[in-house]
Each structure stands twice: as C-alpha cells, then as structure tokens.
Amino acid sequence: MKPSTLRLGMNLWPPFLFSGVHVAEIAPDWRYARVELRLRPWNRNYVGTHFGGNLFAMTDPFWMLLLMHCLGRDYYVWDREGRIEFLRPGRSHVSTEFRIGDAVLAQIRQATAGGDKYLHWFENDVVDAEGQVVARVHKQVYGRRKPDRRPRGAAG
Numbered sequence: 001m002k003p004s005t006l007r008l009g010m011n012l013w014p015p016f017l018f019s020g021v022h023v024a025e026i027a028p029d030w031r032y033a034r035v036e037l038r039l040r041p042w043n044r045n046y047v048g049t050h051f052g053g054n055l056f057a058m059t060d061p062f063w064m065l066l067l068m069h070c071l072g073r074d075y076y077v078w079d080r081e082g083r084i085e086f087l088r089p090g091r092s093h094v095s096t097e098f099r100i101g102d103a104v105l106a107q108i109r110q111a112t113a114g115g116d117k118y119l120h121w122f123e124n125d126v127v128d129a130e131g132q133v134v135a136r137v138h139k140q141v142y143g144r145r146k147p148d149r150r151p152r153g154a155a156g
Contacts, residue, residue, distance in 0.1 A: 003026035003027065003028055003030060003069075004026070006026060006065070007023045007025070007026045010023045011023050015057065016057075016058075018042075019037075019043050019051075019054045019057060019058075020037055020038045020039070020040045020042075020043045020054065021035060021036070021037050021054065021057060021058045022035070022036045022037070022038065023035050024036050024095070026066075029070075030066050030069035030070050030100075031066065031070060031099065031100045031101070032066075032097070032098065032099050032100075033062050033065075033066060033097070033098045034095060034096070034097050034098075035058050035059070035062065035095065035096055035097075035098075036058075036093060036094070036095040037050065037054060037055065037058045037090075037093070037094045037095070037126075038093050039090070039091070039092060039093060039094075047089075048091070049089040049090050049091055050089075050090030050091075050094060050134070052084070052086055052135075055084065055086070055090065055094070055126055055134065055135045055137075056082070056084045056135075056137065058094075058096065058126070059084075059096055059098075059124060059126065059137045059139070060079070060082065060139075061079070062098045063079070063098060063100075063122045063139045063141050064077055064078065064079045064139075064141055066098055066100050067100060067108075067141055067143065070100055070105055071105070071108065071109070071143065073146075074145060074146050075112065075143055075144065075145055075146060076142070076143070076144045076145075076146060077141060077142065077143050078141070078142045079139065079140075079141060079142075080119055080140040080141060080142040081139070081140040082137065082138065082139045082140070083137075083138050084135050084136070084137050084138075085135060085136045085137075085138075086134070086135050087133050087134060087135055087136060088128075088132060088133070088134055089134070090126070090128055090134040090135070091128070092128045092129040092130070093128070093129050094126050094127060094128050094129075094134055095126070095127060096124050096125065096126045096127065096137070097124065098122075098124055104120065107120070108120060108143050109145075111143075112143055112144055112145040113145065114145075115144065115145055115147060116144070117142060117143070117144040118142075118143045118144065119140055119141070119142055119143075120140065120141050120143065121138060121139070121140050122138070122139045122140075122141060123136065123137065123138050123139075124136075124137055125137075
C-alpha cells in the first residue's frame with residue numbers, strides 16, 4: 001500500500017472523519033506523519049475544549065503503522081501500551097508529528113535479530129496553533145522478527 005492511499009483511507013475512516021481528525025501527511029518512506037485535529041462543535045467537551053479521547057485517538061495508530069511499514073513484512077508490530085498527559089486546554093486547531101529515525105530502526109532490528117520481542121516507547125506532543133503543548137502522548141510498541149518459515153536448506 002502506498003502512503004497516499006493509507007492517508008486517504010484514514011481520512012475517510014468514520015472514527016477519524018466524524019471526530020475531526022485529519023491525516024495531513026504520510027511520507028513516501030513511511031518515516032514521518034503529521035496529523036491534525038480541528039476544533040468543531042461536535043468534538044468539543046462540556047467546557048468547549050478538545051475532547052481528550054479525540055486527542056488520544058488522533059495519535060493512536062500511527063507509531064505502529066509507520067513502524068510496520070518501515071520494518072517490513074518480516075516483523076510483527078503491535079501497539080502494547082499508551083498513555084496521555086493533558087497539559088493545557090486545547091482551544092484551537094491542534095496537530096502532532098511522528099518521526100522514525102535510522103537509530104530507532106537499527107535499535108529495533110538489533111534487539112529482535114534473534115527472534116526476541118522488543119518493546120519501544122515513543123513520545124510525541126500535541127500542539128495548538130500557537131505551538132503550545134496541549135498533550136504529551138506515550139506509546140509503547142511491540143516488535144518481533146518473524147521466524148524464518150522456509151524449509152531447511154531452501155535457498156533465499
């Protein structure tokens with residue numbers, strides 16, 4: 001699947017579409033994504049700020065999805081744990097970015113080379129239109145190299 005196809009599909013996915021989440025960009029190499037959340041009457045909480053569940057939802061699948069595509073089909077990748085810290089009220093358009101660097105990919109590949117599982121914590125900030133941090137999200141992603149399923153002696 002191409003990043004542009006996934007981006008379009010996610011923007012039409014009802015949980016994102018109806019909550020105001022917009023996937024603005026997924027890089028062609030799957031190492032970067034930018035997601036936005038517009039403040040609308042239907043996604044505000046009782047006091048008129050961003051609903052916390054939407055702030056978490058806008059970040060939820062991206063570390064796993066990006067890492068799946070960066071590591072390729074030879075790896076299992078799952079979300080394992082997540083938490084969010086609400087730091088200030090979100091009263092405007094908010095956004096967040098996800099970046100996976102070479103060092104992280106090398107670390108995961110090295111840790112899973114023997115078939116062991118590896119748990120990696122990612123962190124990203126949700127910022128408002130003025131660049132103020134509204135929330136900080138922590139996601140733990142599980143990675144494991146899949147066992148080689150080729151018969152013994154088969155050429156690779």
